Each structure stands twice: as structure tokens, then as C-alpha cells.
Amino acid sequence: MIDINYVRQVLDKHHFGLEKPKQRILEFISVLTHTKSKNANEEYIAIKNDDDHFIDTKLFVHKTGETLNNPVNNIPILTLIGPPGTGKTTLAKSIAEALKRKFIKVSLGGVKDESEIRGHRKTYVGAMPGKIISAIKKAGVSNPVILLDEIDKMSSDFRGDPTSAMLEVLDPEQNANFQDHYLDLEYDLSKVLFIATANYYDSIPAALIDRVELLELSTYTxxxxxxxxxxxxxxxxxxxxxxxxxxxxxxxxxxxxxxxxxxxxxxxxxxxxxxxxxxxxxxxxxxxxxxxxxxxxxxxxxxxxxGPIKFDEDENENKDQIGVVNGLAYTSFGGSTLAIEVTTFPGKEGLKLTGHLKDVMKESAQIALAYVRANAKKFGIDFDFENKSIHIHVPAGAIPKDGPSAGVTFTTSIISALSKKPVPANIGMTGEITLRGKVLPIGGLKEKSLAASQFGIKKIFIPYDNEKNLIDVPEEVKKEVKFIPVKYYEEIFEAIFK
CATH class of the missing domain: 1.10.8.60 (Helicase, Ruva Protein; domain 3)
Known part of the structure; x- marks a missing residue:
């Protein structure tokens, strides 16, 4: 029986903060321990193996159609999601230490071939078991904690899709009968505790998301x-x-x-x-x-x-500028700020976009411009749209950018440039905008808020529907930054330009 107080000590020993993830892991281990205690027949055995990849076959299905009993494998697969350096791997190691199990790491970054998971058939030269069976062989026990590192960085090509193989590994209904092509026998993975890591939710294959429980490790203050x-x-x-x-x-x-x-x-x-x-x-x-x-x-x-200071604490210019507005972004590396710039010049009617923007962000800029043109009179804009061009740039130009959350920022910077009215430098904003001016919710509010605070921003306009997410924002950030929830863009316009 695992002592839960010991588990708490191990987690606190290796990690500071992360209260919600720690609590979820305590629940996870508690259920695992309690379920194990109710199953008297549960037995973990050591695996004997040698350099020729022969593995103890006590956990194999020996007869066609025979299935192995899997009474306790109803524990969800934890997937730790967070930016680099937030402690995902060390947290998985702490779980293994708390459970007193062997820990093995399997790197999935760059895996494109299904055979890397299932193994190669013995007819191939240099054939060997797949990553999962090899990890169990290396651990030497049937119940290790296996870390599936960077599960979001798997991809598929002409050789197959490794995601389909991972489905069998992670699905409790199937992994008791996992078949490795090299062994050509079904192997019971139900005793293995799998933990996956990823940097970004959107990069995880949808089929895998359905089989795992996501546990977010957010940016540190x-x-x-x-x-x-x-x-x-x-x-x-x-x-x-x-x-x-x-x-x-x-x-x-x-x-x-x-x-x-x-x-x-x-x-x-x-x-x-x-x-x-x-x-x-x-x-x-x-x-x-x-x-x-x-x-x-x-x-x-x-x-x-x-060496010289890389990031000046006063790099956020105190001078209010025309056509420059602080936007907020959320990437796999955490939150960041984007100074969106807009300028106008005589020429053919049109909108020019630079800054390595992808399709969704380009459409967001087009929606913002359409909204401003449709409401030019309301915003007090007297601009010759037909004989002038508008150029929007989002630094840094070498970094790809995408997403709809810069909609209100595009709108504000366009209005500022066309009306020749400056925007306060200590203001930031985030939110998707519609053609009717409604501000839609966004993701990553905590990370964006931390980035804004570090950048010196004192006031942030956020979508009204994201007000409930302020509970996740650290108190030290709330003391420094004022959050203003808005339902429609007119509320931002009234606060800044009037």
C-alpha cells in the first residue's frame, strides 16, 4: 500500500507550486493504490530478457482467442501539457518515485513510422522490437512508469501513421493484447503506467486526446x-x-x-x-x-x-504611439506580447499584411478592416479607403503567427492609424472579433497575462466570456494588471479613444 503522505512529500520535494497538478496526481495515485488493494490477484513480475530481445512470456496470450484478465486498468492516461522547462518530465519521475516503480522515457518526437512503435517483422535485416516493448525490456519489470515524451510531435508519412499504433497502446480496452510485430505475440501492457507529455494541445492527434486525460502545467510567475x-x-x-x-x-x-x-x-x-x-x-x-x-x-x-542585458525592463516604450497596439499571444513556449503596427500611404486600395502571418490571422485582420470600414462614421474616421493602402505588420517577421485572438488588436491599431489618435503604451488586449463587433473568447489567458505583466502592461481588455478564467491568473499579476472584460468592441473604443 502506498502512503499518500509519502507521495505528497515526493511531489513537494521535487516541485514548487503546481498545486492543481499535484492535487490531480494525488487523486490519480490514490485511485491507483485503492484499486490495486481491492484486487488480490494482481501480481507484478520481473521480466527476464537477454540481448537477443527474448522476453519472459508469462504475460503473453498463448492460445488463439484467449484474452488476459484486465480488472484494474481503468486508470486514465495522464498527459502533461505545458511549455518547455515547466517540469513535465521531472513530474513524471516523481510519480514513479512515489509509486516506487521503475521509470523509463520513450521519446516520440520525430517518430513517423508505425514500425517504431510496433516493431519490425523478423524478415527485415536489423529487425528489433518497437519502442514500447524495448522500454519494458530495459526496465526489466512488467509494471514500469513509461513516459511518452513529446507525443504531440509524432507525424505520419508513406511508411504509416504511428498514431494508430499508439491508440492500441493507450486504450485500456486494447492494451492488454498489444501485439509487437517482432515478437509476433500479444503482450499485456495493462500493468504499465503510461504518462505522456506535450507542449501544445492543438498538436496532439484528436484520436489520442479522446483516450487521455489532459493535465496542464502553465507558465511560472x-x-x-x-x-x-x-x-x-x-x-x-x-x-x-x-x-x-x-x-x-x-x-x-x-x-x-x-x-x-x-x-x-x-x-x-x-x-x-x-x-x-x-x-x-x-x-x-x-x-x-x-x-x-x-x-x-x-x-x-x-x-x-x-554579458549585456538582453531584455531591458523598460523596453516597453512609455511614449504613446499612433497605429501601434500591444497584442497578446499564446504559443507552445508560453505567452508573449506582439506590438501590432499599422500605417497608411497613398496608393491603390488594398490591405498588405507582413510578419509571417498564417491564414487564420490574415482573415482576422481582414475582418477587423471590414468592421472598421463599415463603422467608420461611428468611429469618427474620415479616410479615403479607395485611394489609400493600409499596411499591417506584426513583428518579429521571421516567426510564424496564427490564430484569431488578435482581432481586437488589429481593429484598435487600424482605428488609431486612420484617426491619427495614439494608443496608450501600457494597454494590451486580446480577443477575436466578428463583423458585428462582438468580442469572442480566447485561450491561454493566464500565459498572456504573465507575459503582459512582465512587459510592463498595466491594463488588459479581455473577452467577457473569459472573465471566469481570471481565477487561474496569479494574484501577483492581478495586483499589477487591471483586467477589463468587454462584450463588444465599442466598449474598447469608448475607453481608449474618447
């Missing part, structure tokens, strides 16, 4: 990153570089300076690299006899070790 650095990252850095705590003294203020000035990430992966870099330079100074015992890291030391 600055305060959370500071606590993670103090509790987890710095102790690791000390061990890896054989340093004493006195030889790399970093205050919370300096950690915040590093986070805000040298990183733009949702997780803490880049922060860990920067701390490693600082530690290595300190080791060099110790060997050069420049440092003996204590060493305090100051802002000047950080700039000396890491």
Missing part, C-alpha cells in the same frame, strides 16, 4: 521562478560544480534581475543554464586564486559574467 531557483536549481548547481553555498551567494533581488533581464521563458530551463554559467566562471576564479571563500553575486557581477 517570477516569484515562483525565484523560489524554484533557491530551492532546487542552486542546490543542483552547487553539487554539479563542487561549490560551497558561501561561494555563490545570490539574493532574491539578483535572481529577479537575472530572470527579467536575461530570460523570456515560461519554465526555468534557461535560468538553470545561466546559473550554471555563473557557477563555472566562479570555479575559474577560484582556481585562479581570485576567490578564496565567500563570493556575493551582484548586478555588476551578473553583467560581467553573462
Amino acid at each position: 517570477t516569484n515562483e521562478k525565484i523560489e524554484i531557483a533557491k530551492s532546487h536549481l542552486i542546490p543542483k548547481v552547487l553539487v554539479q560544480n563542487a561549490l560551497l553555498a558561501s561561494q555563490i551567494q545570490i539574493s532574491s533581488e539578483i535572481l529577479e534581475f537575472i530572470i527579467r533581464s536575461y530570460t523570456r521563458e515560461s519554465g526555468v530551463r534557461e535560468l538553470k543554464r545561466l546559473l550554471d554559467s555563473i557557477a563555472r566562471k566562479i570555479v575559474v576564479k577560484i582556481l585562479d586564486k581570485e576567490i578564496e571563500n565567500d563570493f556575493v553575486v551582484t548586478k555588476d557581477v551578473v553583467i560581467d559574467f553573462l
Whole structure:
């Protein structure tokens, strides 16, 4: 029987924050443990194997038509979704540690061939079992925790679709009789605990979404990153570089300076690299006899070790500009801000779009322009649409962008450019717009809010239907940023231009 208090200790030991994911994992493990205790016949066996890929066949179906009993495999497959560096892999390792099971990672990024999952038939040269059976062979037990890493990055080609093979692996109704082509026997995967990871929900094949339970790991706040650095990252850095705590003294203020000035990430992966870099330079100074015992890291030391500041805290210009509005975006890497720019010039009637925009975002800009033209009189716009061109640009030009959530931002920047009225630099907005001016809900509000807060934005217009999602926004962000829910675009116009 697993001690739930022990599970809590393991999760808290390796992860700071993440209260909702931790609670869901506690529920997950509790059900798993309780169900196992009710099934007296449940038996986990060690698997014997050798270099020729022969595996203990106790878990095989030996007779045609015979099925294996699978009384307890009603536990959902957890899929951890979040930006890079938010702790998905370490959380899966913590689950394995809490359950006292072997942990094996299977990388699915770039898998295009179904045979990589099911294995190759023995008639092929160099044939071997697929990734799943190979992972069980490596674990040496029948009940490991297998991490299916980057399940959203599988793709299909002429060799087959690996998604179809993964359906059999993850479906509780089928995985007790999983057939690997190399073994040519059915194998019971019901005792394996599968956990998947992904960066972006939309990239997961729809058929797989239907068979898993999604658990979101969102962007860390600055305060959370500071606590993670103090509790987890710095102790690791000390061990890896054989340093004493006195030889790399970093205050919370300096950690915040590093986070805000040298990183733009949702997780803490880049922060860990920067701390490693600082530690290595300190080791060099110790060997050069420049440092003996204590060493305090100051802002000047950080700039000396890491180079010039990459992200100026004041990069959000305080000057209000005409035709420039702060939009908010949500990607697989977390939230970000987009300064949408609009300008006009004499020429043939038309709309020019630049900034590597994809189809949905292009249509959003066209809808915004159509809405503005249809309501030009209401907005006080006297513009010769037939003899002038409108150019919309969304930096940075090399990064692909898509989605409808910039609709209200396009609309505001167009009105600003046509009416020659500036928009406050500390205002941001997000929301899809219709031809009637209705503001529709968007996704990723928490991530967008964190990015806006870090960028210095003090007021954000959001869709009215997203007001309920403010419960997910950290209190420290709510203290810095004012959220204004709107149902129709006219409410934004009244607040900014009148």
C-alpha cells in the first residue's frame, strides 16, 4: 500500500507550486493504490530478457482467442501539457518515485513510422522490437512508469501513421493484447503506467486526446521562478560544480534581475543554464586564486559574467504611439506580447499584411478592416479607403503567427492609424472579433497575462466570456494588471479613444 503522505512529500520535494497538478496526481495515485488493494490477484513480475530481445512470456496470450484478465486498468492516461522547462518530465519521475516503480522515457518526437512503435517483422535485416516493448525490456519489470515524451510531435508519412499504433497502446480496452510485430505475440501492457507529455494541445492527434486525460502545467510567475531557483536549481548547481553555498551567494533581488533581464521563458530551463554559467566562471576564479571563500553575486557581477542585458525592463516604450497596439499571444513556449503596427500611404486600395502571418490571422485582420470600414462614421474616421493602402505588420517577421485572438488588436491599431489618435503604451488586449463587433473568447489567458505583466502592461481588455478564467491568473499579476472584460468592441473604443 502506498502512503499518500509519502507521495505528497515526493511531489513537494521535487516541485514548487503546481498545486492543481499535484492535487490531480494525488487523486490519480490514490485511485491507483485503492484499486490495486481491492484486487488480490494482481501480481507484478520481473521480466527476464537477454540481448537477443527474448522476453519472459508469462504475460503473453498463448492460445488463439484467449484474452488476459484486465480488472484494474481503468486508470486514465495522464498527459502533461505545458511549455518547455515547466517540469513535465521531472513530474513524471516523481510519480514513479512515489509509486516506487521503475521509470523509463520513450521519446516520440520525430517518430513517423508505425514500425517504431510496433516493431519490425523478423524478415527485415536489423529487425528489433518497437519502442514500447524495448522500454519494458530495459526496465526489466512488467509494471514500469513509461513516459511518452513529446507525443504531440509524432507525424505520419508513406511508411504509416504511428498514431494508430499508439491508440492500441493507450486504450485500456486494447492494451492488454498489444501485439509487437517482432515478437509476433500479444503482450499485456495493462500493468504499465503510461504518462505522456506535450507542449501544445492543438498538436496532439484528436484520436489520442479522446483516450487521455489532459493535465496542464502553465507558465511560472517570477516569484515562483525565484523560489524554484533557491530551492532546487542552486542546490543542483552547487553539487554539479563542487561549490560551497558561501561561494555563490545570490539574493532574491539578483535572481529577479537575472530572470527579467536575461530570460523570456515560461519554465526555468534557461535560468538553470545561466546559473550554471555563473557557477563555472566562479570555479575559474577560484582556481585562479581570485576567490578564496565567500563570493556575493551582484548586478555588476551578473553583467560581467553573462554579458549585456538582453531584455531591458523598460523596453516597453512609455511614449504613446499612433497605429501601434500591444497584442497578446499564446504559443507552445508560453505567452508573449506582439506590438501590432499599422500605417497608411497613398496608393491603390488594398490591405498588405507582413510578419509571417498564417491564414487564420490574415482573415482576422481582414475582418477587423471590414468592421472598421463599415463603422467608420461611428468611429469618427474620415479616410479615403479607395485611394489609400493600409499596411499591417506584426513583428518579429521571421516567426510564424496564427490564430484569431488578435482581432481586437488589429481593429484598435487600424482605428488609431486612420484617426491619427495614439494608443496608450501600457494597454494590451486580446480577443477575436466578428463583423458585428462582438468580442469572442480566447485561450491561454493566464500565459498572456504573465507575459503582459512582465512587459510592463498595466491594463488588459479581455473577452467577457473569459472573465471566469481570471481565477487561474496569479494574484501577483492581478495586483499589477487591471483586467477589463468587454462584450463588444465599442466598449474598447469608448475607453481608449474618447
